[in-house]
Amino acid sequence: MAYKQLVQPNIAINENAGWCLQYARRVFGLPAVEPTAWVAWTNTQYKHQDRNFPSGVAVPVWFDWVGDVGSGRFRYGHVAVRTADGKIWSSPLSGNGRAWFASVDDLTRAFGNGMTYVGWSEDISGTRVIKEEGGVPVVPQDVIVDEQLAIKLLDLWGRQGDAIRDPSAIGSIVGKPAWHAIDTLKSSQEGQARQGYLNSIDGIMAELAAARASKESDKPGDAERKLEALRSAMKDALGI
Numbered sequence: 001m002a003y004k005q006l007v008q009p010n011i012a013i014n015e016n017a018g019w020c021l022q023y024a025r026r027v028f029g030l031p032a033v034e035p036t037a038w039v040a041w042t043n044t045q046y047k048h049q050d051r052n053f054p055s056g057v058a059v060p061v062w063f064d065w066v067g068d069v070g071s072g073r074f075r076y077g078h079v080a081v082r083t084a085d086g087k088i089w090s091s092p093l094s095g096n097g098r099a100w101f102a103s104v105d106d107l108t109r110a111f112g113n114g115m116t117y118v119g120w121s122e123d124i125s126g127t128r129v130i131k132e133e134g135g136v137p138v139v140p141q142d143v144i145v146d147e148q149l150a151i152k153l154l155d156l157w158g159r160q161g162d163a164i165r166d167p168s169a170i171g172s173i174v175g176k177p178a179w180h181a182i183d184t185l186k187s188s189q190e191g192q193a194r195q196g197y198l199n200s201i202d203g204i205m206a207e208l209a210a211a212r213a214s215k216e217s218d219k220p221g222d223a224e225r226k227l228e229a230l231r232s233a234m235k236d237a238l239g240i
Helices: 020-027 037-043 104-111 147-156 160-165 167-171 178-186 189-193 195-213 222-238
Strands: 003-005 059-064 066-068 073-075 078-082 088-090 099-101 116-121 130-132
Touching: 020 037, 020 078, 020 088, 037 059, 037 078, 037 116, 059 104, 078 104, 088 104, 099 104, 104 116
Parallel strands: none
Antiparallel strands: 003 130, 059 078, 059 116, 066 073, 078 088, 088 099
16 A cells, blocks of 8 residues: 655654654644644544554654653653654653654653553644555645635535535635545545545646646636536536
8 A cells, every 4th residue: 555745754853852742743844733642643533553554654653651741640642753764753752852763662662651552643633644645646735725626626526505505615625735625525425425536536636736836827717627627527427
């Protein structure tokens, strides 16, 4: 199973001991969301409770840990980042900086105090950092859904009425990376029922990103025509 890195990691981050979640988020350039690593692990949507780490990409790796970091005994958990070379990067055991370990087991031995490995994830703090390729083009991270594109995507799902009647349908995907919007729609009831139909969206989004990155994107209506062409082709294929 091949994966694509959606968010490039920057391991050269220094952090204080005890701030593992902040370190892992900063590696991927993400803002604060959850208060502890354990809450963040609980909130991940693409978790893998195994050791079948994907090759060639960096992912968050998660640990269970109950301890006291100065504000009472609590289930804080721990998170680190496993890079493509297999190294495990973490906030340090003491002081300020970063530490790396040869494996998750080496990390648990170093930290001790009952810490145990629980799994790895494709996302952290609401952002997906890798995605399974599966032969479908991966939407670039920097393609952001605007209101016009959101309406078009909802229309492709046969939900244009939702967009007209309920502004929250648009608001749920506007301003988010295109891959996130696609995942949101894929997880909907319509998405589960029409998976093949939805997979085709990945392709057009990649084409749209390429068009926007080229001079051709400066031509009025270029992106609109591409979306209209896809809409017609898929509706023809579905017989609707």
